[in-house]
Amino acid sequence: xxxxxxxxxxxxxxxxxxxxxxxxxxxxxxxxxxxxxxxxxxxxxxxxxxxxxxxxxxxxxxxxxxxxxxxxxxxxxxxxxxxxxxxxxxxxxxxxxxxxxxxxxxxxxxxxxxxxxxxxxxxxxxxxxxxxxxxxxxxxxxxxxxxxxxxxxxxxxxxxxxxxxxxxxxxxxxxxxxxxxxxxxxxxxxxxxxxxxxxxxxxxxxxxxxxxxxxxxxxxxxxxxxxxxxxxxxxxxxxxxxxxxxxxxxxxxxxxxxxxxxxxxx
Numbered sequence: 001x002x003x004x005x006x007x008x009x010x011x012x013x014x015x016x017x018x019x020x021x022x023x024x025x026x027x028x029x030x031x032x033x034x035x036x037x038x039x040x041x042x043x044x045x046x047x048x049x050x051x052x053x054x055x056x057x058x059x060x061x062x063x064x065x066x067x068x069x070x071x072x073x074x075x076x077x078x079x080x081x082x083x084x085x086x087x088x089x090x091x092x093x094x095x096x097x098x099x100x101x102x103x104x105x106x107x108x109x110x111x112x113x114x115x116x117x118x119x120x121x122x123x124x125x126x127x128x129x130x131x132x133x134x135x136x137x138x139x140x141x142x143x144x145x146x147x148x149x150x151x152x153x154x155x156x157x158x159x160x161x162x163x164x165x166x167x168x169x170x171x172x173x174x175x176x177x178x179x180x181x182x183x184x185x186x187x188x189x190x191x192x193x194x195x196x197x198x199x200x201x202x203x204x205x206x207x208x209x210x211x212x213x214x215x216x217x218x219x220x221x222x223x224x225x226x227x228x229x230x231x232x233x234x235x236x237x238x239x240x241x242x243x244x245x246x247x248x249x250x251x252x253x254x255x256x257x258x259x260x261x262x263x264x265x266x
Contacts, residue, residue, distance in 0.1 A: 132159065147173065147175075
């Protein structure tokens with residue numbers, strides 16, 4: 001592969017990597033330009049294993065031998081001092097390597113759900129750390145797919161990818177085009193739609209799991225207020241994790257892991 005030394009942070013070939021700390025800007029640019037960032041050799045390797053295509057790689061000298069062999073001959077590898085990586089991106093790139101990756105085309109909801117038995121649905125979760133952690137739990141515990149609402153944070157944002165340890169490439173997912181209509185679509189596809197929520201009529205998670213059907217879609221709400229009233233109006237049942245010690249609920253990422261474990265296919 002061509003290894004191209006770079007010594008100017010203003011080099012136009014580094015446009016994909018510039019100003020990554022501006023979250024609002026990246027949310028707009030990444031989908032429009034069809035790219036996302038993979039950081040670190042392990043995450044880059046998992047992205048390539050999932051057949052995602054790199055546009056280029058930006059790497060420091062220390063990590064060149066670990067990253068360069070992962071990409072094919074047609075992918076430019078930009079070699080730069082660690083200080084230049086920080087200058088270009090706006091933050092310290094701890095793992096010394098970034099890859100600008102082409103975004104895959106997301107599947108239709110019906111195609112995603114065709115062979116699934118357990119689907120996790122995320123409504124309005126805005127913290128990329130939580131999104132990444134939920135994907136990691138989905139991969140580790142065995143959920144078949146994830147659906148994110150139109151207002152949910154981007155699973156392919158750099159922080160989410162990093163926290164998930166690259167499992168966002170492993171777990172099939174898509175973004176719902178209609179909300180909360182996607183919940184009705186899942187029901188029409190044979191899923192029991194359960195919303196994790198603190199409501200008066202919520203049933204205990206273990207009670208629900210004991211009679212859960214063959215196909216379950218578990219809906220998780222935003223960090224502060226949980227599921228919206230609109231979403232709750234489209235679930236079959238509200239479900240709650242029984243708590244102790246005066247605590248009413250867990251962080252959404254922790255709650256999703258507990259619920260996925262309890263609802264796992266035995």
